[in-house]
Amino acid sequence: MADDVFDFRPGAQVPLAGAAGQTAATQALASAAYRDGEVDDILKANSDWHKSVVKPGLWSLCKPNLGEAFSRTVQVRMLGGARAPLIQSFGTEPQVIVEHCLAANRIRRQRDSWLTAVMALCGLLFLPGLLAWLLVFTIRRWITKQKDKRTHAIATALLVALGVVVALVLIKLPFGGFWAWYLRLCAVVPVLGWFWAKHVAEGTAKDLRARWDSLLAGGGVGAKIPEAVPGSPGETAAERLRQGLAxxxxxxxxxxxxxxxPKGILGMGTRWGSWQLAEELTARDEDKEINPFRSWDVVRAVHDQLRMLERGPLHTGGFPKPSIRHWIVTPIGENAGSVSRPSGTDVDAFQIKGHEIQRICNEQQFGSGDRHYLGVQFTLWDGQLVITMLITVTVLHETLRIEVTGHALGPVHSLFTSKPSPKTKTVSKTIRFWETKTQQLPLVDAQEVVRLAVRAPFTWYPPILDYLGGKLVLPEPFGLRHAWADKPWRHRFMADDALRAATPVLRVVHSAALKVLEENGVNTDRFGARATFLSGAVQDPAPKQADVYNA
Structure with missing residues (x-):
């Protein structure tokens, strides 16, 4: 297993110090674990290429809300023992998001323990009444979904009439004794249990909403997950959870x-621009040959020069410190349902080793196989915008090609950045009926109390809840960041940042490459002319769909 290679960290995992500057996107996604809206709302956040699906269950009264479905599904997908490989979540700290999902599930489990006791005392012991009330709420839930007003009114009237008949029958039963009083209690005790359950659910709802609001306000509320801290070598569950986070x-x-x-590089976004410099390698002096060099020599020079991007001749604002890394890119199908990461002796803790990167850069430039790219990545807007410029160098016969491509990943969908709003209702005043007033509604209404109470006894075995109420199915290959990312071109300043980054990077790449060519006796006249042309072309302000080829 891969985690056996790098699992050397004792105790609980602590978020990396480099998470500063990536808090907005991280906390927006983490807040979904505490939300209480409809689970179907997450379908609004689907992007053009990645679509979540809400799988319906057997009983609508057990349907999870957004926070329950999100935290459960993300926890299983990110920490499952047999999980498929994940796509990197650039601009976020996925471990922090998963920790909040664990914390939210822990809070709900504590609530469900109390609700299970309520169901046992006030429901299971008075089962006929409980079943009758559940039938009423199921019918009521069906009625509220009816769009036809006439059907809605008739069904409501029939339900009320049935309730009146049942009440009269219970008052004047044809028999007496223990069973008569038991039937009457079956109608009353579940109602008392409902008030108890409402008190428990209301307190938890306030706690979850406070955490949701604190995350989006930048408070950075911590996720409490003591179950991830092994207290002794025998605590295998805590140890497995710790290893999963690692x-x-x-x-x-x-x-x-x-x-x-056409989906671009998963996790980095689609390719919006591409600039290629390709010219013939000819000797500067006719009586001398070119000094032999390889693609890696050019890439290494470009890498050294890109580290100076944050410096400029003027004392003004400019580039923040970028992340400059060598990437190995594996091609997969546009509609591939999963990915497979490289393995073997050339891989250590998901990292492809340096000598293998150099070999791929020099040798795998044509035909099948992985390719090498040098990337310079800017994480801006507190992680809401990720700009990645990728550089690849190829030498085929006597032609040197230097290609620079731009990728942009936009902000997370606005669904995740919406703050909790109080539940209110505007009504007319009793005496001054021409005036209105706003009434504060409870966070948990009658239907929600019943839903939580029904789900509570099944939380010990979540697959039952998935079968009864349905679940959220995540898009594959899954990554927390790109699955719910918007396009940056709808935000003027974000679009400007993406377009502005291309020109300086392109010029640095060309400058470093020309220097290597000159040092090795290559005639750079054509390269210089082509670089000058591209320097002007890159200032075109319109992003393109560079991965879509019109045949």
Missing amino acids: RLSAEQQSNSVFYAG
């Missing part, structure tokens, strides 16, 4: 990515 962090740092055709 593996998640290691995979986030992997230098292996996947190109999915």
Whole structure:
């Protein structure tokens, strides 16, 4: 297993110090674990290429809300023992998001323990009444979904009439004794249990909403997950959870990515621009030959020069310090349902080793196989915008080609950045009926109390809840960041940042490459002329769909 390689960290995992500057996107996604809206709302956040699906269950009264479905599904997908490889979540700290999912599930489990006791005392002991009330709420839930007003009114009237008949029958039963009083209690005790359950659910709802609001306000509320801290060598569950978090962090740092055709590089976004410099290699002096060099020599020079991007001749604002890394890109199908990470002796804790990177850069330039790219990545807007410029160098016969491509990953969908709003209702005043007033509604209404109470006894075995109420199915290959990312071109300043980054990077790449060519006796006249042309062309302000080829 991969986690056996890098699992050397004692105790609980601590978020990396480099998470500063990536808090907005991280906390927005983490807040979904505490939300209480409809699970179907997450379908609004589907992007053009990645679509979540809500799988319906057997009983609508057991349907999970957004926070329950999100935290459960993300926890299983990110920490499952037999999980498929994940796509890196650039601009976020996925471990922090998963920790909040664990914390939210822990809070709900504590609530469900109390609700299970309520169901046992006030429901199971008075089962006929409980079943009758559940039938009423199921019918009521069906009625509220009816769009036809006439059907809605008739069904409501019939339900009320049935309730009146049942009440009269219970008052004047044809028999007496213990069973008569038991039937009457079956109608009353579940109602008392409902008030008890409402008190428990209301307190938990306030706690969850406070955490949701604190995350989006920048408070950075911590996720409490004591179950991830092994207290002794025998606590295997805590140890497995700790190893799962460690593996998640290691995979986030992997230098292996996947190109999915028109979807672009998964996790980095689609390719919006491409600039290529390709000219013939000729000797500067006719009586001398070119000094032999390889693609890696050019890439290494470009790498050294890109580290100076944050410096400029003027004392003004400019580039923040970028992340400059060597990437190994694996091609996959546009509609591939999963990915497979490289393995073997050339891979250590999801990291492809340096000598293998150099070999791929020099040798795998044509035909099948992985390819090498040098990437310079800017994480801006507190992680909401990720700009990646990729550089690849190829030498085929006597032609040197230097290609620079731009990728942009936009902000997370606005669904995740919406703050909790109080539940209110505007009504007319009793005396001054021409005036209105706003009434504060409870966070948990009658239907929600019943839903929580019904789900509570099944929380000991979540697959039952998935079968009864349905679940959220995540898009594959899955990554927390790119699955719910918007395009940056709808935000003027974000679009400007993406377009502005291309010109300086392109010029640095060309400058470093020309220097290597000159040092090795190559005639750079044509290269210089082509570089000057590209320097003007890159200032075109319109992003393109560079991965879509019109045949």
